[in-house]
Amino acid sequence: MWGTDVQCAVRRGLNGTSIRDLAKHARAPLGSTYHYFPEGKQQLATEAVRYADTMVTRILRKELDAGPVAGLHAFLALWREIVVASDFRAGCPVLAVSVEEPPAEEAAPPALLAAAEAFDRWEQLLTEALRVHGADPDRAPGLATLVVASVEGAIAMCRAKRSMEPLDRVAQQLEALIVGALDRPT
Amino acid sequence: MWGTDVQCAVRRGLNGTSIRDLAKHARAPLGSTYHYFPEGKQQLATEAVRYADTMVTRILRKELDAGPVAGLHAFLALWREIVVASDFRAGCPVLAVSVEEPPAEEAAPPALLAAAEAFDRWEQLLTEALRVHGADPDRAPGLATLVVASVEGAIAMCRAKRSMEPLDRVAQQLEALIVGALDRPT
Numbered sequence: 312m313w314g315t316d317v318q319c320a321v322r323r324g325l326n327g328t329s330i331r332d333l334a335k336h337a338r339a340p341l342g343s344t345y346h347y348f349p350e351g352k353q354q355l356a357t358e359a360v361r362y363a364d365t366m367v368t369r370i371l372r373k374e375l376d377a378g379p380v381a382g383l384h385a386f387l388a389l390w391r392e393i394v395v396a397s398d399f400r401a402g403c404p405v406l407a408v409s410v411e412e413p414p415a416e417e418a419a420p421p422a423l424l425a426a427a428e429a430f431d432r433w434e435q436l437l438t439e440a441l442r443v444h445g446a447d448p449d450r451a452p453g454l455a456t457l458v459v460a461s462v463e464g465a466i467a468m469c470r471a472k473r474s475m476e477p478l479d480r481v482a483q484q485l486e487a488l489i490v491g492a493l494d495r496p497t
Numbered sequence: 498m499w500g501t502d503v504q505c506a507v508r509r510g511l512n513g514t515s516i517r518d519l520a521k522h523a524r525a526p527l528g529s530t531y532h533y534f535p536e537g538k539q540q541l542a543t544e545a546v547r548y549a550d551t552m553v554t555r556i557l558r559k560e561l562d563a564g565p566v567a568g569l570h571a572f573l574a575l576w577r578e579i580v581v582a583s584d585f586r587a588g589c590p591v592l593a594v595s596v597e598e599p600p601a602e603e604a605a606p607p608a609l610l611a612a613a614e615a616f617d618r619w620e621q622l623l624t625e626a627l628r629v630h631g632a633d634p635d636r637a638p639g640l641a642t643l644v645v646a647s648v649e650g651a652i653a654m655c656r657a658k659r660s661m662e663p664l665d666r667v668a669q670q671l672e673a674l675i676v677g678a679l680d681r682p683t
Contacts, residue, residue: 400598406650407596409657410588419659426657456651456666461643464592464650468642471595471612473605480642488674 356411356422359404364429371433375440379489382440383458386433387482390466391475399473402466405429433459446492454492458485542597542608545590550615557619561626565675568626569644572619573668576652577661585659588652591615619645632678640678644671 370389375382393401408422409430437455442448461481468477556575561568579587594608595616623641628634647667654663 402596405657406653409653410593410596412586423657427659430654430657430663453666453670456654456663457647457670460650460654460663460667461647462650463653464646464648465642467592467595467649468616468646471591471609471616473613477616477642477646480639481646484639484643 353420353422356404356408356420357425360408360422360425360429363404364425364432367429368432368436371436375436378444379437379440379446379493380486382437383482383485383489386458386462387478390462391478394466394469394478395475399470402470403463406463406467430459441489441492444493446489450492454488457488461485539606539608542590542594542606543611546594546608546611546615549590550611550618553615554618554622557622561622564630565623565626565632565679566672568623569668569671569675572644572648573664576648577664580652580655580664581661585656588656589649592649592653616645627675627678630679632675636678640674643674647671 367386367389370385371382374385390403393403405426408426413420413423434452434455437458438451441451441454446454462478462485465477465481469475553572553575556571557568560571576589579589591612594612599606599609620638620641623644624637627637627640632640648664648671651663651667655661
């Protein structure tokens with residue numbers, strides 16, 4: 312849908328190895344491996360979340376310079392590639408960690424704290440880009456949260472349906488919204 | 498945020514026991530219980546997804562009669578109650594099942610198929626309500642998918658952050674979007 316230019320943008324920020332690594336990480340947190348290595352689960356989950364956070368942050372910082380729509384395209388293209396390349400078996404490890412029930416006996420586990428930090432950082436980067444490019448400063452945080460939440464939710468829906476349609480639909484809605492938000496009368 | 502009227506709407510569709518049951522179900526699919534009963538995991542996960550699907554479908558059918566905004570409020574209020582009542586430990590079982598890596602050796606597991614059906618049904622109900630209440634028929638499916646995806650994603654973000662802010666922000670954006678979509682010039 313986004314064409315080769317955006318795929319290239321993602322590949323500029325990443326490389327083939329990174330994509331494969333993230334796909335591997337993305338499949339790890341809830342995979343059966345953990346049933347056999349329960350003591351290493353939290354560490355591996357935290358590592359997977361931090362890996363995804365670093366990669367997304369790097370891409371967003373780079374692509375958002377050209378504007379919020381370019382940033383959105385790169386964010387979408389990254390997840391599309393992860394989901395498609397894994398045949399719907401991998402998704403976002405930050406989301407996966409967030410929906411796991413934390414252990415009853417302890418405070419928030421490190422992986423969950425890392426997930427919260429990742430979401431905060433992505434929202435913050437999108438908010439800044441929206442403001443810099445002319446969106447209403449008061450509306451920017453809400454729009455940034457909507458972008459992150461809907462893309463994350465759509466990745467999960469794609470995996471359940473074994474179809475990229477949810478992400479494509481969300482992409483279209485978000486692009487129209489962002490274009491509209493930047494195009495406000497001054 | 499939505500006030501007691503919407504909480505009451507949710508309670509009309511549900512009752513205290515249903516809420517507690519869903520919270521219990523919602524915590525089940527990825528809980529540690531499954532590590533000790535691996536053979537029962539798929540069955541329990543499928544049951545949890547179907548339970549959530551039935552409950553959400555019942556609420557949407559009932560509340561969407563009053564319009565898409567009323568349906569949105571009830572959908573949001575249900576998940577808000579689940580997350581708050583569980584102290585951020587429970588969320589949507591349909592999402593939880595969707596982000597688990599399916600077993601390598603078999604076709605799509607029953608829980609995942611049930612999750613896909615649930616998402617399809619909720620999107621369909623929202624699409625119909627949007628169309629009946631005056632939204633552009635071509636835009637309605639995209640908007641419905643955006644609602645489901647962003648609410649699902651926001652629930653996960655709330656759990657990671659231990660804050661209801663992501664869902665509140667998404668709620669505000671979605672309500673404005675739906676109101677705008679219904680208010681189009683004829």
